[in-house]
Amino acid sequence: xxxxxxxxxxxxxxxxxxxxxxxxxxxxxxxxxxxxxxxxxxxxxxxxxxxxxxxxxxxxxxxxxxxxxxxxxxxxxxxxxxxxxxxxxxxxxxxxxxxxxxxxxxxxxxxx
Amino acid sequence: xxxxxxxxxxxxxxxxxxxxxxxxxxxxxxxxxxxxxxxxxxxxxxxxxxxxxxxxxxxxxxxxxxxxxxxxxxxxxxxxxxxxxxxxxxxxxxxxxxxxxxxxxxxxxxxxxx
Numbered sequence: 001x002x003x004x005x006x007x008x009x010x011x012x013x014x015x016x017x018x019x020x021x022x023x024x025x026x027x028x029x030x031x032x033x034x035x036x037x038x039x040x041x042x043x044x045x046x047x048x049x050x051x052x053x054x055x056x057x058x059x060x061x062x063x064x065x066x067x068x069x070x071x072x073x074x075x076x077x078x079x080x081x082x083x084x085x086x087x088x089x090x091x092x093x094x095x096x097x098x099x100x101x102x103x104x105x106x107x108x109x110x111x112x
Numbered sequence: 113x114x115x116x117x118x119x120x121x122x123x124x125x126x127x128x129x130x131x132x133x134x135x136x137x138x139x140x141x142x143x144x145x146x147x148x149x150x151x152x153x154x155x156x157x158x159x160x161x162x163x164x165x166x167x168x169x170x171x172x173x174x175x176x177x178x179x180x181x182x183x184x185x186x187x188x189x190x191x192x193x194x195x196x197x198x199x200x201x202x203x204x205x206x207x208x209x210x211x212x213x214x215x216x217x218x219x220x221x222x223x224x225x226x
Contacts, residue, residue, distance in 0.1 A: 004155070042116075042216035043156075043201075090155050097212075099144060099205075103155030 003027040006091050006104035013081065014112055021076040021107045023091030032074040033101065034066060035090040043090070049074065050096045081111045114139045116204050116217035124223045129192055133220045135185040135202030143205040143212050147176050147187050150199045150219065159187070159200075192224045 004025045013019050025032065034046040048056035049068040063085075065077040074091055088108050092101040116137045125131050137145070144163050148156035160169045160176040162185070169176050173196075175188045189196055199219040205212045 006155075040218070042218055045214065088153070092155075099161055100146075100158055103157070106153070106155050108153060 004091060004093055004102050004104035006089075006107050008107060009105060010108045010110075012110045012112060013078070015081060015083070017081075018077070018079040020078065021089055021091075021109075023074040023076075023093075023104055025072055025074075025091075025093040025102070027093055027102060029093040029095055029098075029102075030071045031094045031096045031098070031101075032068060032071070033092040033094075034074065034076055035092065035103075037088040037090060037106070039087075047076075078109075081109075083111050086110045114204075114206055114213070114215045116202055116215050118200075118202050118217040118220050120220060121218070122221040122223070124225060125192055127192060127194055127224055127226050130188065130190050131192060131222065133187045133189075133200050133202075133222070135187070135217060137183050137185070137202070137204045137215070139183075139204040139206045139215050141207045142180065142183075143207045145176075145178055145185050146203045146205070147174070147185075148201040148203060150201060152198070156201055189222075194224050194226060197222060197224045 007022045030051050032049045036044045046060045047066045052068050063080050067075040088106045090106045091104040094101040119134045146161045147159040150156040159174050162178045173190045178185045199221050201219040202217040204215045
């Protein structure tokens with residue numbers, strides 16, 4: 001285990017559903033990230049939070065809404081998703097400016 | 113354009129054999145290069161991080177090399193084991209002022225067969 005825990009591991013949701021992904025880190029880091037990994041594509045950085053403040057949003061559609069209540073927890077709220085949003089969603093954490101990020105196991109999301 | 117290209121796309125080897133994975137990049141200004149191992153359905157796990165001045169770095173049976181002049185890196189796996197079956201991803205960090213931007217490769221899918 002890397003010290004970054006994601007729940008749920010698998011999620012199937014309809015296009016009209018609302019669901020949330022959760023990420024928790026026990027490493028004392030102060031930066032957290034959401035990534036999307038689709039088949040045959042490189043990892044795509046979605047959001048970055050440093051010290052609970054969002055510092056990066058890489059043109060992510062508003063149907064993805066992140067929330068970072070503290071440096072240890074990160075959520076990704078999902079609503080009215082599309083089938084092309086099906087992917088592995090990875091959370092990571094690091095020290096702000098640190099060279100290495102630690103990843104969670106990911107949530108495999110399927111939108112039907 | 114910042115880009116990371118990996119080869120081969122996939123590779124099948126027999127248990128106990130060695131193999132070498134390649135990473136070519138066109139990232140500037142360069143900060144560091146990382147190799148990650150990603151098991152199917154899991155998050156990536158860091159194997160090595162190399163800075164500009166490092167040519168070779170080992171982590172057990174994994175040895176990474178970096179040639180900053182030709183902008184190439186390789187990951188050599190010695191005496192492969194079944195558990196080495198995974199995707200190996202090369203990631204290059206580009207400096208952008210006080211920030212760093214990570215450029216991810218597509219990965220090489222390695223299958224180690226008994």
